[in-house]
Amino acid sequence: MSNEDTLRETLDGSIPIAAVLGLRDSDGVDWTRLRGLQLATVARHARIRMAAHIVLGLVTVWTFFGSVSLASLALWFGVLCVVHIRGGLADFRLIDAERRRVTMTEFRRPLITPIGSAITWSVATLAFAPSAGMAEQVILWSSLAVLIAASILFYSAAPMGVFIFASVVGAASIVNFTIQGHPEMVLLVTAMVATALAGSIEIARTTLSSRMAESRVREKEEVVSLLLREFEENEADWLWQIDTARRLRAVSPRFAFALGRQQAEAEGRPLFELIGGKNWESGDLPPSLHDLIERIKAQENFSNLLVKVSIRGEQRWWELSGTPIRDKNGNFGGFRGVGSDVTEQRESSEKIAYLAKFDTLTSLPNRVQVNEALGEALRYSEQWKTTCAFLMIDLDRFKAVNDSLGHQVGDKLLAQVSERLQSIMGENQLCGRLGGDEFAVVIRDASNKKVVSEVANKVITLLSKPYRVDDQTLHVGASVGSAIGPRDGSTVEELMRNADLALYRAKDNGRGGHFGYVPSLHASAEERRQLELSLREALEREELTLQFQPVVNAQDSSIVSFEALSRWNSEEHGFVSPTKFIPIAEDTRLIVPIGKWVMRKACTEARNWPEHVKVNVNVSPEQLLEEDFAEDVVNCLAQTGLRPERLEIEVTESIFLRDASIARAALEQVLALGCQVALDDFGTGYSSLGYIRRLRFSTIKVDRTFVKGAAQNNAESLAIIRAVVAMAQSLDMSTTAEGAETAEEVELIRKLGCDKIQGYYFGRPMTATDARRLFRDPQELRRA
Structure with missing residues (x-):
């Protein structure tokens, strides 16, 4: 039986007699607490009990005055006063017993008073009564009867005192009346004592149960009050x-x-x-x-x-x-x-939601929202038997602006481009930024065949007008490729791919024009196929090389790692940009062997660096989703001898879009090896919070667009960087800010609390030889 059940029975009045008397403790109940309640009740009646005995003692002295010597009466009354005054003072100290636990020894100590009192009154019954008349004896017994009856109240919670007093004085009275030859008084005394003893047990049970109930209620009130007070304070x-x-x-x-x-x-x-x-x-x-x-x-x-x-x-x-x-x-x-x-939490959630659907640099819908809008347009076209359109826009000569004037100017230019695009959007038309200098327009209803060419021409005309950025006049154009849905594609992916093919043709035709998709465009993918063929042999021909870009500690600018970057110098095609051959490698799954080569080569080179410097290796979704990816990492570390903690795998949010469970399992295995995992390009295309919650990344890399925005005092970029840093700190992750190009940007990054910095300010991608030179001459870090 549980303590609660036993206590419930106790409160229902089924306390054993031996337990009520204090002869033993019953199982399942904390009797140290119950004894405290019993003694506290006894202590409350101490004054009344003491006064009753002294008053009736005076009555007894007066009754036997003349028939008993004055000395005997004085001695007897003195003893009675001493017994009860001492007992009363002792009982006063028990008034707080209900708030503490009482042992059995402490519980029995107050019984000294009823024992002494019973002996004192028995002396009066056996020594004084025989020498007096019947009237005096009746007065004495009446006084004792009053005391026995009052004891039931005085010791209502602890009836052992009643048992002792009533039994002793009752026995003395019975002996006296038997000697005097009064059987009727013997019966009266016996009945009185028996009734008193039985009544004291029931009253004690009731009193004790009531005190326990009151104590529980008071305890609950105190607990509730404490909880409420703590709730309010903390x-x-x-x-x-x-x-x-x-x-x-x-x-x-x-x-x-x-x-x-x-x-x-x-x-x-x-x-x-x-x-x-x-x-x-x-x-x-x-x-x-x-x-x-x-x-x-x-x-x-x-x-x-x-x-x-x-x-x-x-x-x-x-x-x-x-x-x-x-x-x-x-x-x-x-x-x-x-x-x-929850204002701050809601604002933070709104910022995260905004980040998931909008591009922070241009405030245009990002790739996710563009995809959703195009999917909805295709469903609308299928339902109402109409057509929709997708226009892909690429800025001409934008790279030259970035290379010559820097990314900061390029970002301001992109912001102006977005404003111009927004200004020409009509009903059922949405424009967004896909990334870099690529934009897109979704036309929900393209049943009017002229609408596509009209929108494309407006885009080209408007975006080709001069821009004014930082007191400089800039000229960039725009090329547009379009595809009609569902004619040119019944899915989002197919329609976007065909619009991309049309865009390539528009750029091949001399830029600054619009080209609509035609099936023959697939033939123009021959160049891509040729690149694919050459890429398949690039490893064997040793055409691939690695370059390394330093990542430094934000506080002291010391090198903490290098990011390994692959480069391809083809015998047939010359230098091929990573933005061109990496997508081909991913589409053809050539990225898997290339990725293994990059990891092995990077780890081998990292052995030439100081032991505290790590190497960061980018891993594509195709490579990560391989069944033996973790085994490849183990083999690479074993072959190169690099310690696992010096290898940091960098992944982007796109790895979770295909098969999140496999990707997460692979990364968890890598983490278990002791390697680290970084989340690259955080927040630029997808909402990452769910992935961060499910997988403990080592590092979050803040995309350069946020750094540029923060340097321009953009409130959204500043808020996002602060939110990312705070989130990373709370999750025990480090943060790396990308794209730092100026001293002002570096200082801002430090103030915002990022742990590491990567960017042209500390070094462009360099050869392995140049990277080693940085350790010999740290001053080269600024000149790199």
């Missing part, structure tokens, strides 16, 4: 309560602070008037606030209800939970609940 939430008139009651300090008012000022004021703001009178309130009002009107429970409120003219977001207050008859008495201010 939690961000607060308690709220309103009456039937929806006026605030029992306003806590934390709730008053949330309301922007003093407690006395808020008490009794209408809740909705305080949180409705200036529009309260007109009734023009946010839908969420209307929802709260309706729920309270309907007297419904609600939980985690997000409500937009106005506090002193400032818009805030609260999360409220509430339940109706009802009395025992079910009458409604108001509402009470808990609430919290």
Whole structure:
């Protein structure tokens, strides 16, 4: 039987007699606590008990005065006073026993008083009564009867005292009346004592059960009060309560602070008037606030209800939970609940949601949102038997701007391009940025055959006009490739691929023009095929090389790692940009052997560096999803002799788009080896929070677009970098800021709390020989 069950039986009045008397403890109950309650009850009656014995002692002295010597009476009365005064003083010290635990020895110690008292009164019965008349004996017994009856109350919680006193004085009276030859008095005394003993047991049970119940209620109240006080002091939430008139009651300090008012000022004021703001009178309130009002009107429970409120003219977001207050008859008495201010969390969530769907540099929809819009357009076309269109836009001569004037100027140019694109978008048209200098337009309804060419020509004309950036006039053009859905493709991927083919043809035709997809464009992919053939032999011909870009500690600018970057110098095609051959390698799965070569070559070169310097190796989704990827890492480390903690695998968010479970399992195996994993290009195309929650990355790399935006004092970029740094710190991850090109950007990155920095300011991608030179001459780091 559990302690709760045993205690419930105890409170129901089934305490064993031996346990009530204190002769033993019953199982399953904390009797050290019960004994304390018993002694505390005894202590409360100490004064009355002491006074009763002394008063009746005086009555006895007066009764036997003349028939008993004065010396004997004085001695007897003195002993009686000493016994009860000493006992009373001892009992006074037990008044706090209910708040502590009492041992059996301590519980039995107060029995000295009833024992001494019983002996003292027995002396009067056996020594004084025989020499007096029957009237005096009846008075003495009457006094004893009063004391026995009163003892039932005096020792109501601890009846052992009653047992001792009643049994001893009862036995003495029976002996006296037997000697005197009064059998009727013997029977009367016997009945009186038996009744007193039985009654004391039942009263003790009832009293003890009542005291236990009171103690439990008080303990629960104290616990609840403690929890509420701790809740108010240590939690961000607060308690709220309103009456039937929806006026605030029992306003806590934390709730008053949330309301922007003093407690006395808020008490009794209408809740909705305080949180409705200036529009309260007109009734023009946010839908969420209307929802709260309706729920309270309907007297419904609600939980985690997000409500937009106005506090002193400032818009805030609260999360409220509430339940109706009802009395025992079910009458409604108001509402009470808990609430919290979640404004910062909501703003952070909105920023993350914005980051997932919008490009932070241009504020245009990003690739994710463009894909969704194109998918919706295809579904609309299929449903209504119309056509849609997808236009892919690439800026001409943009790379020259970046190379000559720097990425900062290039980013400002992209921002102006986005503004121009937005200005010409009509109904059912959406423009977005796919990445870099690539933009796209989705036309939901292209049933008018002229609309595609009209939009394309507007784009080319408008984007080809001069730009003014930092007191410089820039000229870039635009090429456009388009595809009609579902004619040129019934899926998002197919339509985008064919528009991309059309864009390549437009650029091949001399740039600055528009080309619509035609099936013959697939033939123009021959060059791509030739590149693929050459790429297949590139490893055997040793045409691939590695370059290394330093990553430095943000605080002291010391080198902490190098990122390994692959380069291809083809005998047939010359230098081929990574942006051109890497996609081909990924599409043809040549990236798998190339990736293995890069990892092995990078690890081998890292053996020539100081032991604290790591090497960062980019891994594509195709390579990561190989079944033996983790085994390849093990073999590479074994062959090169590089310690696992010096290898950091870099992946992008795209690895999770195909088979997240396999990718996560592979990375977890790599982490188990002791290697580290970095998340590259964070937030530029997909929402990464879910992946970060499921996989503990070692490093988060902040994309250069955020760094550039922060350097331009862009509030969104600054907020995002701060959010990423705070999140990484809370998850025990490091952060690397990419794209630092100026001293000002480096200083800003340091202030924002990033751990590491990578960018042209500390070095462009370099050969292995140049990378080694940096360790011999750290000053080369600035000149690299």
